Amino acid sequence: MNLQTMFKKIGLLFIMLLTMGFTLHDVYISSMKMELIPTSGELQLTLQVFTDDLELVLQSQSGEEIQLNPDRQATNSLIAAYLKSVLKFSAAKTPISLEYLGKEYHDDLTLIYMQAKLADEMSELELTHQLFLSELPTQQNLVHFKSDSYRKSFLFDARMQKSPIRIRP
């Protein structure tokens, strides 16, 4: 990530969750389903975020007016590049590349689909998850991992940005 550009952008969004009432959507939270298909070694990721959060962050990252749902401009490459910078998988210190497949809108949510191919012998990944953190400091990012009947959940936030994820019990 280009720090220079990032620091230049002055965000409108310093958010202290001091208050509730009925803000845009009460909490700043994302969730990501992460399923390992044991037969193919395919890691399927479905990231669910609030569309207005994503819009705000893309604006802040690109310095341009962005509108999602309906998109005013092509946004897929922008989203893919952003996610690459905040969602990082590695195994034994070797980065694993993520393939961005696309997105769908469901009411006020955006579902983003990504996949990766994992080697057979891998039993543990490391995930660095910094989604929206530099714009929304109270952002919480949940991850639900599943492989057959094995399930495990993780909470990432400003304090916890990196965690090992056991993918085979």
Next chain:
Amino acid sequence: MRILTYVQVPLLALFSVALWSQEAPAEREGGHTNSNKFKQLYEEFSTPNRFRTASGAPGVDYYQQQVDYVMDLELDDKNTKLYGEETITYTNNSPDVLTYLWVQLDQNIRKKDAPALEKNGSGFQPLARASTFVKNYMDEPFDGGFNIESVTSANGQALPYRINQTMMRIDLPSPILPGGQYHFSIKWWYNVNNHVTNRARSGYEYFPEDGNRAYVIAQFFPRMAVYNDVEGWQNYQFWGNGEFALNFGNYEVNLTVPADHIVEATGQLQNPKEILSREEFKRYKKAQNTFDSPVIIVTQDEAEAKEAVFSDKKKTWRYVAKNVRDFAFASSRKFIWDMMAVQVGPRKVMAVSLYPKEGNPLWEEYSTRAVAQSLDTYSKYTFNYPYPKAVSVHAKNQGMEYPMICWNYGRPNEDGTYSDRTKFGMISVIIHEVGHNYFPMIVNSDERQWGWMDEGLDTFMQYLTEQQFGVNYPEAIAPLEAFPSRRGAPSKIVPYMSGDQSFISPIMSNPENVFQLGPNAYGKPATALNILRETIMGKELFDYAFKTYAQRWIFKHPTPEDFFRTMEDASAVDLDWFWRGWFYSTDYVDIGVGSVKKYYVSPKPGKEVDELLEQYNMTPEDLPENMIYMVAEDSESFEPSMAASSAIDNSQSLRNYIEENNAEIDRTNTEPPKYFYEIEFEKPGGLVMPLIVEYSYADGSTERVTYPVQVWRKNDASVRKVLATNKELVGVTIDPDEETADIDTSNNSWPKEEQASDFDKFKAKIKG
């Protein structure tokens, strides 16, 4: 057919009882307490008394304190300060002697050293935005909070007081006796914050292009804390999430603002003629009798013309509000103002909107109409709106509710275009916040303790109102067929309820202590009520009970039990299991089909019966007369001939019985069922729910059966049901309309359907 069904049920019962007793005695187990899902709620509920009855209604000794305010306020726009002097009349309707009073100082949450600023843990990020860094480590914190200038008795004597964070204790010169009254005054001021940068419920938005501010001001004056039969003096400080506990009373407020400002506030404006221009007043009068569309009192052109001129003069807007629990106001020279009359039962109510030009064209189109729709639908399900008006004020990015007035988001792009998302979000939030007039402004629950009592009930009503808005304004939602409600439909709560248990709390939790307040206090209770209404109680019983609750507690202070009890009392539906599961636990719904077994009537006992008899040292001759033998299709004793002929042909006992009871059996109904099935339903989820099943038959027909929730009374994990039918069963589906928020539908059908995952569906879609 029915009669024969009954014939074979006891037989199966014999089987299962016999099989049960055959199990070898296990090692002696210890005892246990009642953990049944249907256990009564006596331990969770407080004991009914003369203040609050077991029926959920206020008791004969129910009381509430009355607090009346007379206030002079002045808004200093140049210096962003607010000054106030208030005289409080406190009436002690309790049977208790009060030696001190507690006053709420909510603004103190903005003090530099407020403990609320440190209520969350913090940590370092390796990477931080410069603005965040400066804000966290270099900026002077905002100098907010009350400056209390004086607290004096009616005769001007200074009263001793002690401030504890967001509350202030006033020590009384002599106690207030039951039925007594006390008058005192407080003089105060504070620095008004920017609510956009601070994400606050109250403050101003600054418009750098023209240097103006739009104020939305609330929880801005010292307000009396609640004293009642369940809490004594309310002692839960304001930490930010848990909102307010407030008393009813009457307000007289004189509000002085720059002369070119337009103001809206809680209460009836007393001096419109004096305060408005001649043209504005003419329009204002006209609006009072215009029911078809909003009348614009201050146009966009007029508002824009004022933006560049900052008047040095002042005007005082005078308001009177009866029987409200709070007072809030909005003020700016940027405001456009429209209103329209709405007939609510016997009463005329004004639906009003106030917005800067930045809200247009969206706001002039939909705001006042959404207000009108809310008044209409909410009144239908609760009580006729009792106040003279309901105002929707546009604030940039918050939604917040006060009596008769609320702030709502929904801002178009700078060029005036807006997405559907912005439009629907705006209509939703207006409905929601106007709806808060009913819960908690009028049905005055304690928000500080229970967020769901107003948010959950309001979000439930919001769903009904949004759907009705879609019906009334089809062009507003086209090409959609129904309003896209974000919450309320059962499927919408599944992601939350199926989430990691360590981040979920029961609904019955304090709003400060939950991980995800949105789903916890809004979405889940709203969905629970929706399921109660649509699936469990039925609309008629639910609506009557819900209305009873609203009407019993109108202008009073209900507790959660008052709600739970009334819903049961007014419907004769025992719902202890429902409250226990949905409100007191984090259990979820997951019900599935286990196995489906097919049985035939057999001429002779099958292997299973033989084994059973052998175990008890019996022979078939020892059995009573006229036994009918059933054999499962997968049993060794099964023979294809059993399937080929009818039950009557297969069983001499059955033939005998029908012969003997000929007179009593209506011949036309004795066609015996061809197929006997035993279906096992499994319940991996902790919540008990009625078992809604659709049976599909080979001839293409389907049959819907709902087994009552009570099927789970004695076995929480699984239950078996018998189906005797003339048609061959080809499919079983649980919860076919997805009305129970079942978190895992992969086990909902037999034969098991291999469903492609959403992920695979998406991949297939982008490939195609």
